[in-house]
Amino acid sequence: GAVVSQHPSWVICKSGTSVKIECRSLDFQATTMFWYRQFPKQSLMLMATSNEGSKATYEQGVEKDKFLINHASLTLSTLTVTSAHPEDSSFYICSAFWDRVNEQFFGPGTRLTVL
Amino acid sequence: AQSVAQPEDQVNVAEGNPLTVKCTYSVSGNPYLFWYVQYPNRGLQFLLKYITGDNLVKGSYGFEAEFNKSQTSFHLKKPSALVSDSALYFCAVRDPGRRALTFGSGTRLQVQP
Numbered sequence: 001g002a003v004v005s006q007h008p009s010w011v012i013c014k015s016g017t018s019v020k021i022e023c024r025s026l027d028f029q030a031t032t033m034f035w036y037r038q039f040p041k042q043s044l045m046l047m048a049t050s051n052e053g054s055k056a057t058y059e060q061g062v063e064k065d066k067f068l069i070n071h072a073s074l075t076l077s078t079l080t081v082t083s084a085h086p087e088d089s090s091f092y093i094c095s096a097f098w099d100r101v102n103e104q105f106f107g108p109g110t111r112l113t114v115l
Numbered sequence: 116a117q118s119v120a121q122p123e124d125q126v127n128v129a130e131g132n133p134l135t136v137k138c139t140y141s142v143s144g145n146p147y148l149f150w151y152v153q154y155p156n157r158g159l160q161f162l163l164k165y166i167t168g169d170n171l172v173k174g175s176y177g178f179e180a181e182f183n184k185s186q187t188s189f190h191l192k193k194p195s196a197l198v199s200d201s202a203l204y205f206c207a208v209r210d211p212g213r214r215a216l217t218f219g220s221g222t223r224l225q226v227q228p
Contacts, residue, residue: 006158032214043205043220044159093158097214104216106151108158 003027004096006107013084014115021079021110023094029074030096034104035067038091050077084114117142119208121219128196129227136191136222138206147209148189149216150180152202159205165189176200196226 003026013019023033031052036044048069049057056069066088068080077096081088091111095104118141128134140146147166151159163174170182180191189206206219 034215041221041223044218046215046217049215091156095216103164104214105161106159109156111156 002098002101002103002105004094004105004107006092006094006110008110009108010111010113012113012115015085016083019081019084019112021081021092021094021112023077023079023096023107025075025096025098025105028096028098028100030077030098031074032097033071033077034095034097035069035077035079036093036095038093038109040091044093047079081112084112086114088112089114117146117208117210117213117217119206119217119219121204121206121222123222124220125223125225127225127227130198131195134193134196134200134224134226136204136206136224138189138191138219139187140189140206140208141187142208142210144211147211148180148182149207149209150174150178150189150191151205151207153205153221154202162191162204196224198226198228200224201226 005024007022033050035047037047038044047062050069050071052071058064071077091109093109094107097104120139149164150162153159162178163172165172165182173179178193204222207216209216
């Protein structure tokens with residue numbers, strides 16, 4: 001149990017386009033999901049907390065208009081990188097919080113490369 | 116605010132030798148502490164956690180960690196390292212009143228054959 005998937009696992013896009021990344025909890029419901037960003041050889045930085053049925057909470061310095069988060073159901077959160085630029089290239093990891101076990105579980109990550 | 120420090124960017128150890136990856140934390144109240152491992156271009160794999168109880172926590176793949184409240188440390192250990200243990204290790208802390216994790220900067224473990 002406690003599997004979290006991300007789709008796509010990698011994506012290459014042109015500068016100026018938008019990219020949507022999906023995060024799904026496959027065998028549990030998650031009222032809260034988290035989105036992290038990881039630069040090469042660096043730690044995970046929390047970008048935002050995604051709450052089902054309400055607006056996401058963004059960390060300081062993260063542009064909410066740039067990184068749109070939608071948590072439309074208890075098993076799905078999406079991160080849309082709007083008008084992507086090369087500096088948005090990164091590894092994006094989501095996690096889903098399972099209330100019943102009071103723990104979060106991580107997806108496998110999505111590698112975004114913006115040309 | 117909660118924070119985690121991993122003072123070593125890299126730890127090198129010979130296969131078969133014991134390994135230690137250091138972690139210290141700062142959090143108000145009693146912390147939830149975690150260790151994760153990350154292989155290249157992969158997500159995080161859970162190794163172990165401390166919530167309460169015995170200070171020595173045993174986890175996956177033969178790893179263990181010792182919670183030391185007086186030193187605010189949660190060092191990861193393994194009695195005998197394997198080459199396959201070479202990866203990036205993250206310590207994380209969570210305030211019991213919150214859901215979000217705060218990660219340390221990561222320590223790259225290199226096990227030489």
